[in-house]
Amino acid sequence: MIPYSQQWINEDDRQALVDVLHSDYLTQGPKIAQFETALAKAVEVPCVRLTSSATSALHVACLALGVGPGDRVWTSAMSFVASANCAVYCGADIEFVDIDEATGNMSSNALSGQLETAAVEGRLPSVVIPVHFAGQSCDMQAIDKLANQYSFKVIEDASHALGGQYQNRPVGRCDYSDITVFSFHPVKMITTGEGGCLCVQDAALDKRIQKLISHGITKDPNEFVTSMREPWAYEQQMLGFNYRMTDMQAALGLSQLERLNRWVEKRNQMMARYRRLTVDLPIRWLNIADNVLCSFHLAVIKVAAEQRLALFEFLRQHQVGVQVHYIPIYKQPFYRDSHKALPNTEHFYQQIISLPLFPKMSVEQQDRVVALLQEFFQ
Numbered sequence: 001m002i003p004y005s006q007q008w009i010n011e012d013d014r015q016a017l018v019d020v021l022h023s024d025y026l027t028q029g030p031k032i033a034q035f036e037t038a039l040a041k042a043v044e045v046p047c048v049r050l051t052s053s054a055t056s057a058l059h060v061a062c063l064a065l066g067v068g069p070g071d072r073v074w075t076s077a078m079s080f081v082a083s084a085n086c087a088v089y090c091g092a093d094i095e096f097v098d099i100d101e102a103t104g105n106m107s108s109n110a111l112s113g114q115l116e117t118a119a120v121e122g123r124l125p126s127v128v129i130p131v132h133f134a135g136q137s138c139d140m141q142a143i144d145k146l147a148n149q150y151s152f153k154v155i156e157d158a159s160h161a162l163g164g165q166y167q168n169r170p171v172g173r174c175d176y177s178d179i180t181v182f183s184f185h186p187v188k189m190i191t192t193g194e195g196g197c198l199c200v201q202d203a204a205l206d207k208r209i210q211k212l213i214s215h216g217i218t219k220d221p222n223e224f225v226t227s228m229r230e231p232w233a234y235e236q237q238m239l240g241f242n243y244r245m246t247d248m249q250a251a252l253g254l255s256q257l258e259r260l261n262r263w264v265e266k267r268n269q270m271m272a273r274y275r276r277l278t279v280d281l282p283i284r285w286l287n288i289a290d291n292v293l294c295s296f297h298l299a300v301i302k303v304a305a306e307q308r309l310a311l312f313e314f315l316r317q318h319q320v321g322v323q324v325h326y327i328p329i330y331k332q333p334f335y336r337d338s339h340k341a342l343p344n345t346e347h348f349y350q351q352i353i354s355l356p357l358f359p360k361m362s363v364e365q366q367d368r369v370v371a372l373l374q375e376f377f378q
């Protein structure tokens with residue numbers, strides 16, 4: 001089976017892990033700070049905090065921005081369920097914004113219209129979570145403009161977009177958002193097994209995030225609110241979690257990060273090749289905006305809705321591990337009773353298939369996928 005995505009672990013990665021196993025710390029050792037610093041440099045942001053997953057990072061992001069019962073959080077339904085669950089964890093209400101069918105990203109026009117209505121009805125969101133679908137940044141400048149107009153905070157769910165750029169700057173800088181979240185799950189751009197992180201510019205927000213990731217505890221005496229000053233003192237100042245990454249995972253991530261730029265380049269080259277080899281076929285690719293460097297976590301094609309299931313089954317029968325990203329979140333049993341279908345999201349969903357694309361994929365594997373597409377459409 002050629003999977004739709006796959007990690008690439010090399011000898012350096014394995015050695016980095018073994019080195020940690022020989023060291024004094026399995027968790028909260030020196031690799032955590034090293035990986036945080038390396039990520040901060042890579043995405044040009046002052047603060048990066050590692051977490052056990054992007055899911056826990058999104059939860060912490062919502063809490064750090066004060067999301068709670070009575071709040072509304074808006075996101076895209078063309079995403080993994082974690083983009084919505086984070087708000088529900090906090091007791092907030094989730095609502096979905098329709099997408100732009102050319103990109104799969106949250107439509108800033110749809111967002112603008114929905115905000116106008118919500119303002120009249122007194123139902124404005126406190127946080128909006130745009131998702132950078134397939135690795136293409138949303139139109140963050142437009143979303144930021146609306147954020148200022150309607151006073152909501154912005155969390156970028158950039159789980160797909162590590163190594164991508166917007167306006168020639170790395171995704172993760174938070175130029176147009178409060179927090180950016182990345183995922184290091186094995187299907188994503190780089191991996192730590194499970195893992196994620198939050199990126200922020202604001203130091204006070206960073207302090208809250210640090211506490212939320214580790215039980216609500218601080219060990220920094222400058223932050224203490226009591227007079228405890230014993231050498232063993234620490235304070236729990238809020239209700240936090242154990243959402244920490246281990247040193248083993250951080251060592252793996254640090255080693256993987258060295259290859260990120262090469263991998264983004266490779267994914268872009270392979271996407272260009274896919275497009276070139278399929279120009280005569282009745283399939284369409286996502287539009288990529290001129291001011292975006294897409295990391296291409298996913299190679300999403302659109303085909304006629306009547307052909308989608310047959311093509312999916314044909315490719316699976318021939319050992320190509322295609323997937324569909326995503327079933328709109330509002331279709332899930334947990335959400336469907338309280339949410340309406342969105343027209344563009346529905347229409348998009350009926351046409352999409354994710355083809356295999358990963359840095360380790362060979363030209364022969366790609367040729368095989370293309371040959372099967374040609375055979376199907378003959």
Ligand SMILES: *Cc1c(COP(=O)(O)O)cnc(C)c1O
Pocket residue numbers: 053054055056079080082083131157159160183184185194195196
């Ligand atoms: C993968 C993914 C997540 C969750 O990431 P984990 O690290 O597996 O928790 C969240 N949002 C999106 C868009 C994702 O693709």
